[in-house]
Amino acid sequence: MAVREFALPDLGEGLTESELVAWKVAVGDTVQLNQIIAEVETAKALVELPAPYDGRVARLFVEPGVTVAVGEPLVAFEVDAEEGAADAPVAPAAPDAAGAFAPSAGGLSADGREPTLVGYGARPESGARPARRARPGLAATAPAPVAPVTAAPSAPSTTATALAERPRATPPVRKFARELGVDLASVAGSGDRGLITRGDVQLYVDQHTTDSAGPTVEAGSREKRIPIRGVRKATADAMVRSAFGAPQATVFLTVDVTPTMELIARLRERAEHTEARPGLLSVVAKALLLAVRRTPEVNSRWDDAANEIVEAEYVHLGIAAATPRGLMVPVIRDADRMTLGDVSGAIRSLAETARAGRTAPADLTGGTITITNVGVFGVDAGTPILTPGEAAILAVGAVRRQPWEHDGGIALRQVLTLALTFDHRIVDGEQASRFLADIGRILADPASVLTLV
Numbered sequence: 001m002a003v004r005e006f007a008l009p010d011l012g013e014g015l016t017e018s019e020l021v022a023w024k025v026a027v028g029d030t031v032q033l034n035q036i037i038a039e040v041e042t043a044k045a046l047v048e049l050p051a052p053y054d055g056r057v058a059r060l061f062v063e064p065g066v067t068v069a070v071g072e073p074l075v076a077f078e079v080d081a082e083e084g085a086a087d088a089p090v091a092p093a094a095p096d097a098a099g100a101f102a103p104s105a106g107g108l109s110a111d112g113r114e115p116t117l118v119g120y121g122a123r124p125e126s127g128a129r130p131a132r133r134a135r136p137g138l139a140a141t142a143p144a145p146v147a148p149v150t151a152a153p154s155a156p157s158t159t160a161t162a163l164a165e166r167p168r169a170t171p172p173v174r175k176f177a178r179e180l181g182v183d184l185a186s187v188a189g190s191g192d193r194g195l196i197t198r199g200d201v202q203l204y205v206d207q208h209t210t211d212s213a214g215p216t217v218e219a220g221s222r223e224k225r226i227p228i229r230g231v232r233k234a235t236a237d238a239m240v241r242s243a244f245g246a247p248q249a250t251v252f253l254t255v256d257v258t259p260t261m262e263l264i265a266r267l268r269e270r271a272e273h274t275e276a277r278p279g280l281l282s283v284v285a286k287a288l289l290l291a292v293r294r295t296p297e298v299n300s301r302w303d304d305a306a307n308e309i310v311e312a313e314y315v316h317l318g319i320a321a322a323t324p325r326g327l328m329v330p331v332i333r334d335a336d337r338m339t340l341g342d343v344s345g346a347i348r349s350l351a352e353t354a355r356a357g358r359t360a361p362a363d364l365t366g367g368t369i370t371i372t373n374v375g376v377f378g379v380d381a382g383t384p385i386l387t388p389g390e391a392a393i394l395a396v397g398a399v400r401r402q403p404w405e406h407d408g409g410i411a412l413r414q415v416l417t418l419a420l421t422f423d424h425r426i427v428d429g430e431q432a433s434r435f436l437a438d439i440g441r442i443l444a445d446p447a448s449v450l451t452l453v
Contacts, residue, residue, distance in 0.1 A: 002071040046357035055079035074264040143321035231326035255440040282344035291438035321354040381417040395419040
C-alpha cells in the first residue's frame with residue numbers, strides 16, 4: 001500500500017481559497033474514484049469534490065469551517081502500491097452546470113503533476129506546492145501522522161518553521177479566543193503536542209483579568225460575531241469596488257402595468273407555457289432585452305486599462321437572487337436570442353440552482369446588465385448598486401393596486417416602479433431615461449413592442 005495526499009485544487013475563476021463545509025467520508029472509509037468526498041464553499045458557489053483514487057481514507061487534515069488555500073492538503077488515501085507509485089492521481093472530469101464534478105473515464109496523468117480536476121486543476125507552470133498554513137488535525141478520527149511519500153529534507157523547511165511558530169488550536173477554540181480578544185500566541189497549550197484547549201484560553205482570561213496585566217474581558221457579552229467569508233465577503237468586496245469605482249446615478253419611472261398583468265394571465269393559460277409559466281420578472285426581462293437594441297450603451301463596460309468603452313453585441317443577463325448564502329447573480333448567456341418562454345425557464349432554473357447553492361462559479365461571471373427584483377419583498381423601489389463591470393442595473397418594485405389616471409378618469413390599476421442605476425461615465429441621463437421609458441412603454445402597452453423591432 002502507498003499513501004497519497006489530495007490537495008485543494010484550483011477551482012477556477014481566480015479563486016485562491018475555499019472553506020470546507022462538510023466531509024462526506026470518515027477515516028477508514030473505502031472510496032471509489034469520483035465518489036463525492038467533501039463539499040467546499042468558494043466565494044461564488046458550493047462545490048462537491050470527488051475522490052481522485054480508489055482506496056481507503058487514511059487521514060482528514062481539515063475540520064469543517066476551516067478556510068483552506070489552493071494547494072493545501074485536505075485528505076490522505078491509502079492506495080494500491082501500483083497506483084500509488086504514480087505521482088499523479090486519476091483526474092476526475094470537469095464540473096457540470098450545477099457545480100458538481102461528473103465521473104471521468106479514468107486514466108493516469110502522464111506529466112507527474114499534483115492531483116487535478118480537469119478544467120479546474122492546479123496550474124501546470126506552478127511546480128511547487130504553496131506553503132501550508134498550520135491546520136489542526138482531526139484528533140477524534142485521525143490516526144498517527146501519515147509518513148510522507150518523498151524523503152524528508154535534511155534541514156528544517158520554511159513550512160516546518162511556520163507550523164512550529166503558529167499556536168496549535170482547533171477552529172472553535174480560535175473563534176472563542178477571538179471573541180474574548182485573546183492572542184493565542186500568549187496562551188500555553190495543555191493538550192496533545194501543545195494543543196491549546198478552550199480551558200487554556202479561559203484560564204488565561206481569568207488570570208489576566210484578575211491581575212489586570214492583560215486585556216479586559218467583558219463577561220456575558222450580548223453581541224454575536226459572524227465571520228465575513230464566502231459569498232458574503234465576495235459580495236461586500238464587489239459592492240465597495242462598484243460604489244467607489246464608478247459614478248452612479250439612478251432614474252425612476254412608475255408605470256401602469258395592468259395590460260402586462262392581463263397578458264401574463266392569458267399566457268399562463270396556454271399549453272405551450274405550462275412548463276415555463278411566464279411571470280412579471282420574465283416579462284420585464286424580455287422588455288429590457290428589447291429596449292437594449294435602441295440604447296446599446298447600457299450594455300457596455302468601462303475598460304480602464306485600454307481607456308475604452310466596450311459595447312457588447314450580445315446580452316448576458318444577470319438575475320440577482322437572494323440565497324441562504326447571500327446575494328448571488330447567476331447569468332443567462334445570450335438572453336437577447338431567447339424567446340419569452342426561454343427566458344422564463346432560464347430564470348426559474350437559475351434561481352432554483354442558486355438557492356440550492358449549486359451554481360457553478362462560471363455561471364456567476366460575465367454578465368453585461370442585471371435585473372434585481374425587490375418587489376418580491378414588498379418593496380416599491382430602491383437604488384441598486386451596479387454589478388462591477390456593468391453599466392446598468394434595473395430594480396423592479398412591487399405591483400400595487402391603486403388609483404391611477406385611466407381613459408380620462410380615475411380607476412384602480414396595477415402599478416409598479418422601476419429604478420435604473422447607471423454608470424454615468426458610459427451612459428448619460430438622456431440615454432438612461434430613454435432606455436427606462438422604452439421598458440415602461442412595453443409594460444404599459446405590450447403591443448408597443450412592434451415599434452422596437
